[in-house]
Amino acid sequence: MKRLVLFFLFFILSIHDSVAQCAMCRAVLETEDGGVKAEAVNDGIVYLMIFPYLLVPLALYLSYRVYKSKKSTK
Template identity: 70%
Template sequence: MKKINLILLFLFFPFFQNLFAQCAMCRAVLETEDGGVKAEAVNNGIMYLMVFPYLLVAFALYFSYKVYKKKHK
């Protein structure tokens, strides 16, 4: 199990910094403003909200794996 966690960490963690999560309409509206500070804030907010569903799925899979292992011992 520890090997799988390390493999997943090394596969997915480096890509988090390169993601841009704005939709085309949000990007078009926010790029017309000067400075781009609002656009970066909106992008960071979208990324923040996007993480939670993945964390919920990861925890659900982890706990179901623990229950599965406990049942088969």
């Protein structure tokens, strides 16, 4: 279990730069000068994308604990 947690932490911390804009957002935001808004939108999308990746392992861990506790009570 410790190896899994360490792998997950390494995976999360190793993501440096992700491009998460859709084609429409990129086309609209690249027409502006400087691209500052495009970077801000990209950062916001990546920020919002992190939460599902955190919730899925949490749900799996909790279901594992419930399964293990039911198995040990039998």
